[in-house]
Amino acid sequence: xxxxxxxxxxxxxxxxxxxxxxxxxxxxxxxxxxxxxxxxxxxxxxxxxxxxxxxxxxxxxxxxxxxxxxxxxxxxxxxxxxxxxxxxxxxxxxxxxxxxxxxxxxxxxxxxxxxxxxxxxxxxxxxxxxxxxxxxxxxxxxxxxxxxxxxxxxxxxxxxxxxxxxxxxxxxxxxxxxxxxxxxxxxxxxxxxxxxxxxxxxxxxxxxxxxxxxxxxxxxxxxxxxxxxxxxxxxxxxxxxxxxxxxxxxxxxxxxxxxxxxxxxxxxxxxxxxxxxxxxxxxxxxxxxxxxxxxxxxxxxxxxxxxxxxxxxxxxxxxxxxxxxxxxxxxxxxxxxxxxxxxxxxxxxxxxxxxxxxxxxxxxxxxxxxxxxxxxxxxxxxxx
Numbered sequence: 001x002x003x004x005x006x007x008x009x010x011x012x013x014x015x016x017x018x019x020x021x022x023x024x025x026x027x028x029x030x031x032x033x034x035x036x037x038x039x040x041x042x043x044x045x046x047x048x049x050x051x052x053x054x055x056x057x058x059x060x061x062x063x064x065x066x067x068x069x070x071x072x073x074x075x076x077x078x079x080x081x082x083x084x085x086x087x088x089x090x091x092x093x094x095x096x097x098x099x100x101x102x103x104x105x106x107x108x109x110x111x112x113x114x115x116x117x118x119x120x121x122x123x124x125x126x127x128x129x130x131x132x133x134x135x136x137x138x139x140x141x142x143x144x145x146x147x148x149x150x151x152x153x154x155x156x157x158x159x160x161x162x163x164x165x166x167x168x169x170x171x172x173x174x175x176x177x178x179x180x181x182x183x184x185x186x187x188x189x190x191x192x193x194x195x196x197x198x199x200x201x202x203x204x205x206x207x208x209x210x211x212x213x214x215x216x217x218x219x220x221x222x223x224x225x226x227x228x229x230x231x232x233x234x235x236x237x238x239x240x241x242x243x244x245x246x247x248x249x250x251x252x253x254x255x256x257x258x259x260x261x262x263x264x265x266x267x268x269x270x271x272x273x274x275x276x277x278x279x280x281x282x283x284x285x286x287x288x289x290x291x292x293x294x295x296x297x298x299x300x301x302x303x304x305x306x307x308x309x310x311x312x313x314x315x316x317x318x319x320x321x322x323x324x325x326x327x328x329x330x331x332x333x334x335x336x337x338x339x340x341x342x343x344x345x346x347x348x349x350x351x352x353x354x355x356x357x358x359x360x361x362x363x364x365x366x367x368x369x370x371x372x373x374x375x376x377x378x379x380x381x382x383x384x
Contacts, residue, residue, distance in 0.1 A: 002227030007041070020044065020070055022067075025053075025105070031099060043062075058080055076139075081100075103133065132197075169198070204228050204268075206231065206264075207352070208232075211277075234253065260287050285309060336350070
């Protein structure tokens with residue numbers, strides 16, 4: 001499951017048991033840090049933690065801050081400076097050289113629009129969403145917290161706010177969804193100043209495995225660990241069944257020409273053809289050609305199999321466009337010396353991740369820039 005799904009699922013359990021909890025969110029990072037803005041963790045009144053806001057160096061102190069804020073029943077902003085190697089509070093001396101702002105929000109179960117309830121709304125969506133979190137660097141001021149969930153068509157859920165603030169957040173939310181990056185900036189509301197972090201939340205990757213062999217079982221399990229949605233389709237009911245694929249993935253028994261009939265395709269739907277049946281894979285490949293929304297098509301097997309496919313398609317008068325050739329990866333996967341089904345699965349998932357993120361999958365040691373690309377844009381101050 002994705003971290004957000006894990007947090008909201010656990011929140012629902014705590015709510016049923018009436019166990020108090022608090023949400024911690026990284027709302028801004030200046031410099032380097034292990035987790036970026038948008039990382040979250042949920043802490044209950046007994047000190048149990050779900051999720052993470054760092055690699056472990058902040059969680060100990062954050063737990064203490066969370067329990068203090070939970071007892072005070074008020075939102076609280078905490079600043080961590082990981083560039084200070086002598087900071088005894090953090091005590092990790094990681095030299096990350098980052099200043100991290102973390103917002104703590106106690107959950108009020110009587111509030112249908114508390115932060116976790118709003119995040120549950122996000123988790124249920126299958127389209128990009130924008131999450132607006134307001135905070136104030138002047139810690140003596142009120143920290144408004146998670147306040148609005150918006151889609152490309154407008155507000156989906158949120159807390160009541162003045163019309164001018166609501167309109168400004170909606171406009172920025174649409175920009176975030178359209179432009180692809182989260183954003184951070186200052187809002188001047190009359191005599192008051194607020195900062196807002198608007199996070200773009202992508203729906204999970206949809207991975208369609210054409211073939212239900214033993215290697216597909218392992219690949220499906222690995223993909224589910226990443227929080228991806230998995231669909232397995234095969235013409236053999238002896239292979240494509242819930243006894244063999246016990247996770248949350250969808251299993252479809254279908255002839256190759258019927259493969260797409262029960263699959264919703266969007267720009268995060270990736271296909272891997274791995275039926276170990278040449279004719280089955282070829283028939284499905286024909287269905288995928290020309291589907292511009294599909295970003296990735298992987299074909300398991302040697303290069304000569306792929307070349308044979310291209311030759312047969314040409315003999316049938318089917319021209320494979322340049323766009324389709326660019327999105328087809330055959331043989332599938334990155335060259336990492338994979339031999340076992342699990343290793344091959346790793347190479348496939350890594351390649352899909354690199355394609356979706358438009359990365360070249362080179363070693364990080366070869367990068368001269370920061371590990372994390374700039375994922376949060378800063379906008380100029382808006383006066384409301």
